[in-house]
Amino acid sequence: MPSAPQTASAPAQHGLAEHSHGGWATRPVQSRAERFASSHREDFPRVTGLEPEWRLTPVRELGALLDGALDGGRYDVEAESGLASVTWIPRDDARIGSAGLAEDRAAANAWESVEGALLLSVPEGAETELVVRRAAFGPEPRAAHTVVEARAGSRSTIVLESTGAAQLAENVEILVREGAQLTLVSVQEWDEDARHLASHFARLERDAVLRHIVVSLGGRIVRVNPSAELAGEGSDVEMLGVYFSLDGQHLEHRTYVHHAAAHTRSRVTYKGALQGAGARSVWVGDVLIGPDASGTDSYEQNRNLVLTEGARADSVPNLEIETGDIVGAGHASATGRFDDEQLFYLQSRGIREPDARRLVVLGFLGEIVQRIGRPELERHLHARIARALGDPEAQAPAAGEAS
Amino acid sequence: MSELQIRDLRVSIATDQGTKDILKGVDLTVRSGETHAIMGPNGSGKSTLAYTIAGHPRYTVEGGSITLDGEDVLAMSVDARARAGIFLAMQYPVEIPGVTVTNFLRTAKTAIDGAAPSIRGWRKTVAESMAALRMDASFAERNVNEGFSGGEKKRHEIVQLELLKPKFAVLDETDSGLDVDALKIVSEGVNRVKADTGLGILLITHYTRILRYIRPDFVHVFVDGHVAEEGGPELADRLEDEGYDRYVSGTASVG
């Protein structure tokens, strides 16, 4: 594991061959911190698909979200809330823009298109859960902005479930105030032809803890870019992600952790499976350990299981270290094909081939799913993955019955 | 009473240098309740025989037959062979990340029996079998073979043997890599299963050591892909003294 100050990028294996991070292709990159940000679409040039942040994305199918007019009005949400409030706030609310700013053209397009934002707010010191269901975006291009605020000392779990038709560009700001502990789960179970570009900006104050979990299953193109700025000393982020890409799906996640303050910790673990020759996934994981982030402890990993010849998983960890005084910083990236020896072993115990395959894939992805901590949602996701793997016994609950 | 019959079995594998013949006409008959030791030097084809019986896709059957009570085993898929009653304890058991031992054992038992075992009785049965093989209860929640030591993997194989109750078990070098204590525990396990179910055993080994704990009824000396000599347990004693030199001198394929 590299632990000396350096800037490095390991473009990982694509496709079938086994890879575990080796072959460092060291190249100077622009520091992640210097990336341009703006709330205006036209401050960003038109996207050609050659840009590093877009080159692995099917941008030709995203014209409406990158360049077109977006409907930024209110949409229907269904919420099961305890102590947390769910309200609409106007554009000029001070919280908007306080966790981050759009770093790409689609995010900026969404930013300037919205009339206001949906605020999910957990009161100071409260312990509560909140489920927000979004199922009514419809097929027309839309923009959305959400602000999640976990006030000081609160402990909460917030689940954001997205289903139905969508062509959506959105920004989600996540404010984790001093000492707050927030688990935010974002579940993408869109309809087959949906397109979704999301940027999440989390900002953690002193001693704040965020568990950020992304589950991407449904949708033609889903790109979720979660970032977390560890702004307060002692703050801690865990980013978990799980995705299952089927033929014709492109599921992309670009994670970014910025250790800005001292004694901060981050763990990023994304796991994905791909099935079908046209299945695609992308994971790019940036970690920046800034000059003031002494005592940082950071580790990121991405693992992919390729079930079908022709499916392609891109996996690129990037680590930038600007201080010498860290506890640890490491990464791992591996893309492996389905292991025939595992299949043989299970079959030699009487387990039929399709069941054996399911067992291996569910085991692989289940390591993330079981960490969500909401049994009903976990069961729902488990059944959904099992169904995608052709399990005739996994029943199909209607959309929105997840929790 | 069941019978596993192997006739004139010839098997090759594809290598980078082309097709390589490994089994060159193997004849063997194992009946319920019998223990057959297959002994031979490294590279003589013992694992090839074991994997071919279990149906590993790497091995190509060039000729001959394997039947179980007259049924054509070679025509069956790997899982169908297991459900027909054939079990292979592997020389190198495979690690399966993310799949717990508990889940694996229940899934296998359900597949073999055609119905899920009753939950409470099954848990007790598993716990007893693991205890008998000195596997700590915590192994139940660990991933299959992941991070197990060599000896723990072998004991886990015998737990499976005990739980799945096959008609025939092929034990491929179950003794290798075990210290004396572990060897005794594993051997006791095999003997217990035999006493309970009366299965037939094909005990593949390089050393005679395990035969002190599991007494064979028949010994077959395996050299260069075929059975070079057969006899009773006394043949094992002679091998203990003389080694395999007598059989392999002059052949180039000593492993």
Ligand SMILES: Nc1ncnc2c1ncn2[C@@H]1O[C@H](COP(=O)(O)OP(=O)(O)O)[C@@H](O)[C@H]1O
């Ligand atoms: N995958 C393989 N590729 C090349 N040669 C192999 C392979 N598997 C087995 N062999 C060769 O086949 C012969 C028999 O191997 P094996 O059945 O493993 O013997 P044993 O179990 O008696 O040690 C050996 O010469 C071995 O090198």
Ligand SMILES: [Mg+2]
């Ligand atoms: Mg062998």
